[in-house]
Amino acid sequence: MRSMLKTLFIIEKTNKKNIFACLIVALCIIGMVVYANSTELGNPIKEKSSESLPVKVAMNKFQIVDASEYGDGSDIYKNIVKQYYTYPKQGMALKTEQPELFIDTAIELTELRKQAFEMENYDLVAGNLPSKIENEMDSSYYKYLKEHSLELSFGSLSFYPFLAFLFSIVGSVWFVLIGIYSSNIMIDDFRHISIIKGYPIAFSKYVLAKCITSMGIVVIFIIELFICSLPLIYFKGLGQASYPVAVFNGGVMIYPIYKYIAVSIIYMIVLAIFAILLSVILNVLLKNVYLTIFVQVILVVLPILFPGLIELIPFNPFNYVNFPSVLNGESLNLAMPVALNSNAGLLYLCISIGLLMAIIKWVLSTGKLQKI
Amino acid sequence: MWAYFKWELSQFFTNKKNIAVYVILLFLAIYFVLKIAPSYEPIEKVDVAEMEARYTTRDDFIKSVEGKDNMHPSVAFALAIFPGWNEYDRARIDAIGDKDYLKYAEGTAGWYLYSDQLIVNSGDFFYNPLYYTYGNNYAHADGHYGYGYTASRFTGYVEGSSELSMELFEERTALQTLQRMLNDYLPIVLFISCIFLSVDIVLKDRRNPSLLKGFPIADWKKLLMKGIVAFIGSVLTFIPLCVGFIVIGLQNGFGDFSLPVPIYSYIEETFTNMPMSTFILKNVLFMAIWFLFFIGISLFLSIILKAEFANLFVSFLLIAAEWIYFERVMGAYSDIERYPTSYVQVGQVISGYRNFVYESPDLTYQYGLTIVGCCTLFLMILTLIVSKFKRFKLIA
Amino acid sequence: MIDLLELKKIGVRFGDKQVLKDISIKFQPGEIIGLVAPNGTGKSTLMNVIMNYLPPNQGQVILNHELQYSSKANEVKIHQDVSMMPDQSDLYNHVSGKNHLKIYQEMWNSDPKLIDETIVKLGMESYVKKKTGTYSLGMRQRLCFAMQIVSNTQVMLMDEVMNGLDPTHVELISQILLQKKAEGKTIIIASHLLENLEQYADRIFFMKNGELNLVDDVSPGFSDNKVTTVRVSNFSQELLIVFKKQFPELAVQILPNGKTLIDVKEQDTITLGAITQYLIAQRLNDFSFGKLTLNDLYSLEYQQS
Structure with missing residues (x-):
């Protein structure tokens, strides 16, 4: 041998x-x-900036109605509107370099999406949002960052x-x-x-x-x-x-x-x-x-x-x-x-x-x- | 010479690898017919329910705000444009109901033109949501292209004399499927087949050198014959693919050669129609030049490097090169039109889609043909010259 | 006497064609065997059977009275002692000659000193460090021979070992073969180069119709050192008739290559003298006394139609 x-x-x-x-x-x-x-590659400012557009489009699939808690819009519509409004927060967190805020809003976003999967008419917007598994992975990623108070890298x-x-x-x-x-x-x-x-x-x-x-x-x-x-x-x-x-x-x-x-x-x-x-x-x-x-x-x-x-x-x-x-x-x-x-x-x-x-x-x- | 040609040809078609290439192509064609073609969902499809929904929403809106005073400017704007929009939708819905395809084509062409004008510079309206997929940063531009394309296509149907059908509207007929595939990966598949077919055309002789060394024929003539054989073989790759074409044709109709193919002009930012026959001919010509180019690469590298893997590697690098440097709108600031590799997506070059994604007006069919043609010619001449040198023997 | 390698009732059939027919033979240590036959008569087949590259339809190959190709493990054991010369077209073009020798020495775990010794003996010093891609046919052939010598196995099978070699190197290789024989190796050589085979082969076999025929059986007394034959060139038909009348007791044979053989075994000197006188009188000056050559036998065996 x-x-x-x-x-x-x-x-x-x-x-x-x-x-x-x-x-x-x-x-x-x-x-x-x-x-x-x-x-x-991997710069979150560049990568996050484009994420909000599909959500905006998803929002446009619904008739514009009152999206407040007790408004007459459908649940999924309210959810999408909430999702849409987390993006400006994220953007601000990035630009002002506040990793904790960014992580918090990211977790909030994944939670919203998680809820959306269970809602009626989700299929309507499925193409505009990340898939279930992608969302779940995002969710555990950000939660892990938060739990172990790790620094999110902005570069x-x-x-x-x-x-x-x-x-x-x-x-x-x-x-x-x-x-x-x-x-x-x-x-x-x-x-x-x-x-x-x-x-x-x-x-x-x-x-x-x-x-x-x-x-x-x-x-x-x-x-x-x-x-x-x-x-x-x-x-x-x-x-x-x-x-x-x-x-x-x-x-x-x-x-x-x-x-x-x-x-x-x-x-x-x-x-x-x-x-x-x-x-x-x-x-x-x-x-x-x-x-x-x-x-x-x-x-x-x-x-x-x-x-x-x-x-x-x-x-x-x-x-x-x-x-x-x-x-x-x-x-x-x-x-x-x-x-x-x-x-x-x-x-x-x-x-x-x-x-x-x-x-x-x-x-x-x-x-x-x-x-x- | 004729005897050598026949010898090479018989070698070529009894080569296990070449037979495998044809079989794989046949398999791909069948797979396409069974799996891909039926699941094709065009973004711009004929969907009466969708049109109805759009129509009623707008109609409700018009009815609810009409006659009111002190309207918000955006409401006033909507009120101004919605009736026109709805007129088109009404016409389309009615035409489908009456099965009056010509009228439908007319209404559709008008609808897409009207919509595009409204949406293109607006922040309030959007194109078909299917363009806005997760992660697509250029969805708005894509929508603009898609609407312009569809408008031009339907205008072509109105002006043309083709027999109209639902399949035709959704580009499902055999010829239209071919056209779509030419704009998609079909050229790449054919090029890869060509590369695999020609990769060993010279170096296979090294396996029995003493047998072939002595053929009383000059090296450059041998190379020429080998090139011709490889070219014939590459052209014949269309035969297994024909099976797919025929089956789709039997299912959805074949379409005809005068069907309009919208061609995008970057400078004028408009679409003009080209007859299907011209489009396919142009594609065939361009692909033939590419075949010659890849065969030239194989012949040349076979003499210089004497390694089949080098042929494969370099050829694939040339195909993949565009994918490596490609970025949308990069044509605006770099000279991508000078690289022959920018032209591998033959169908997209001819239809102007490449101009659109690169945002470069220079990536034209003629220019591409010249560049790839010159490269091929250069390669051929270089191969001929090199084959005259004693140092580079055809068979080691 | 101990026999090293034994073939027992080997039979090989390709379709209807019986290539080897019940071959049984024993090979002793310190023996050089010549296998002579035209192409396509089964020389290589026999060697492939000995190496088990081609399992025979019947019969066994037995090494040292016990080892047979009965399992893969045994095959390895036999290959440790039986080797076949590689084909010169199979050399690695990007590897140097010396490294080829090293490979064979490593694989058979022989004495590393053999490498340099063999290089010197075969006069390969000047090129042995170059890649074999640059070698000429003769150089490659010598390298292949050297590789087998370096492997130093008990039994060596050589197919057409002298191919493409000039007389000097044929002589060099013959010397090495004799030396290996003296070391007690069994060497089996298949060849159609006949001349030099007689010089060093102990036994020579003709292969015909799938059988091995010892040359001494084909022509008794072949190995004895006596004058047995007169060979005459250009013996015309008319003169031959006259000659036969004059010496009716002599057997005469005409070979397909034009030579005429006169069997003078058991003839006295007087008859030999008479034959000489007769031939000179007929102006047939191109004749010789001697024994039957391998070439003559070969011609008799295979060229008679």
Whole structure:
């Protein structure tokens, strides 16, 4: 095993593909840092200013009547009017930099919205307001800030919040990226078959060694995520690692940023292993790089195209491939809402990895390696 | 040469990957027909209940305040404009009741023009609420565009000779669906197919070099043949998509080639109609140039870098480039019209929607054609020159 | 004598075609075996069966009296002792020759000193550190051979080892093969390069109709060092008839390649002298006395139509 790893290291260290992949990843992250830095990403003043317009439109869907407590307007109308009037308060809190006031009005707003969901005729304005889960996450986020009397940051993203943002972006395409990266993991070997075939090592061990080598590069990618974000410390400061992030994990929860990042990394590693093993099997079966990519993409896209499948087969690991959206509770916004639990997702992925390994160990053998 | 062409062509269509591309396109077409097309809900739909509700609300208002003295200026304003507005709505409701589609088209065109004039600079009135989705900062502008578009479209129906129907009004016929898709992701889907089809056209030969090295034909001729084959293959991607087109046509009617397609002119801020046939032809031409461009990229990079993934990466980067730098209204302060990548949304360039979102008058069809065409030509010439160098062998 | 590798009733069929027919054979340590046959007669198939790349329809491969390809674990154990020379087209173009050798040394866990020794012996010092993408055919072929030598397994299978090599390197490789034989290795060489095979092979087999035929059985006395044959070029049909009349007791064979063989086994010196005189008298100056060459046998075996 050790000698196999050494061998693969000799081969992979001079492989142009790896060098290019590392470079591209680094460039993308630096691009993102520059983007975040120049567009003031995460600046609440910029982001909140546009939120009030849809509410105003929602208000216009109703006949203008007396919106006071005992007026003759419908409940939902009164609620929307109240919502509309919290925005100026928020705006003022932002402009005068009063975080406590901002948090208070934000909580007030989420409470109003929470009530609105239960009211008659909510469907009328649903498109103009955030979804239930979005609201719930906002609510726990602000409540957490208030309870722990954390300072709300008025500037744009600093290092730690940026990392959380970065992991959520990279995470959503991670599986496909690793799938593409590893799509020729075995095909490449078919070109060197007479060298490899006679190695005195079992095929499953050989595959294991290949996966470990590929995982080495995956780890390099993840390390790159951290290293290439470092310049942001200089521009925007470090930020707080314990700042809250609202996530959905069966129910709405608050993770500190470091936990969010940790969960992301665990997910990314598990997904990478899953993608690599899947590539191995598809490579051996299909013997074509592109078909491997196509099949992987189709498997990822199917639950998106047919959301009914998610409810039907909740244990399908591909439901969890876009883990940032699972953590955002986005599956709850579907026509048929499904609560995808991110911990359960990890479990399903791990089981799938076990299955793939079993397939490789018991079904595939060196005899399957044919020159193409 | 002819033999080589036939050889490449047979290679192309027996390639597992290429067959997979066609199958996936077929699947997408079927998915579109079964899932996406039926759930299409146009914002500007024919909704009698909505018109009635609007009409009665305004009518009640007029009746309640009419004849009163000392009106608030805004009430007076409303009183001045509501009767005209209601007239249009009445005409539309009646026309639908009588199934007089021509009259409906007339009333609708008038209604949208009238509404747009009232709303565009007003803080009191709004466009259709569906434009004001959560997080859309440009909803008002979008509404303005949508109303102008619809007004122009219905004017076209009145002036044209097409057979009118509900499907037509809601842009559900096959040709109109095609037109909508051309303004949507269809060009991107076709470009991605083209990239996948042409990505290995040169480098596949490296798998059996000794077999192919010796063909008595010059490298540049081989490249030319490969380019032609890839182009033919890319053009044929329309066949699987046709299935979707035909099924929609059978369900909702095909529409006809003289249907009006509203084209936005940024300078005049107005819409003019273009016949469907012209619109589709222009799209086909532009997309053909793009196909050649992407094939050129594949051929060129194949010789220089000799890595299929490099072809994929660069091609996808070119498609995604606009998405990376895109920001609404950025055309006002930057030269986006000079980048060929600003023209990947072919249908939107032709219909003027890109001018509208960029707020730039320069992003025109002709200019785009020139820029992308020049780039393609440049690539082709560069490829030919490079293929003459001994250093860059076609088959390593 | 202990036999290292044994094939027992190996049979391989591709559809209707019986490629290997009940092959049973034993290989001893310190032996070089030559497998000679034209393309497509099953040489590579036999090697693939020995490596278990191709499981036979029947029969077993047995190493050291006990190991068989009965499980994946056993396959690994056998591969530890049996190796096959890699194909030169399979080399990693972006990896240097020396690293290729290192890979094989690591994989079979052999003596690291072998790497440098082999490089020197094969005269590869000047290019071994360059990437193999830059190598010529002969350089790649030598590298592949070196890789197998470095792996240093008990049994080495070599398919067309001398392909694309110039005479100097053929000689170099022959020397190394003899040395490995002296170390007690079993080397099985499939080849159609016949000349040099006789120099170092202990046993040579012809493959025909899915069977292995020992050359000595095909032509008894092949391995003995005696004059057995007179080879004559351009022996015309008319002269041959006259010759046959004059020496009716001699067996004469005409090879498809134009050579005429006169069997002079068990003939005395007087007869040999008479033959010489006759040939010179007929102005057939291009003749030689000697033993049957592998080439002649090959021609007899495979080119007779």
